[in-house]
Amino acid sequence: MASLYLLIPIAIMLVCVAVAIFIWAVKSDQFEDLDRQGTEILFDEQPPINKEDK
Structure with missing residues (x-):
């Protein structure tokens, strides 16, 4: 459960970067x-x- 607190914000940031690009x-x-x-x-x-050229 603790890993979700890290993975969800990282996923949200990656989506924001992809949308910005x-x-x-x-x-x-x-x-x-x-x-x-x-x-x-x-x-x-x-x-x-x-x-x-010939």
């Missing part, structure tokens, strides 16, 4: 473009061909 991520536009990263791996872009 999530709110920061939303406010700093981390979730603005979710589709771009998923489609980038499907379509390879060809590197530009420079005539000087």
Whole structure:
């Protein structure tokens, strides 16, 4: 029972930290473009061909 007095406040603090990080991520536009990263791996872009490199 005594360990619950330690574990419950630690769990509450971890939840508060996780919520704070999530709110920061939303406010700093981390979730603005979710589709771009998923489609980038499907379509390879060809590197530009420079005539000087040949």
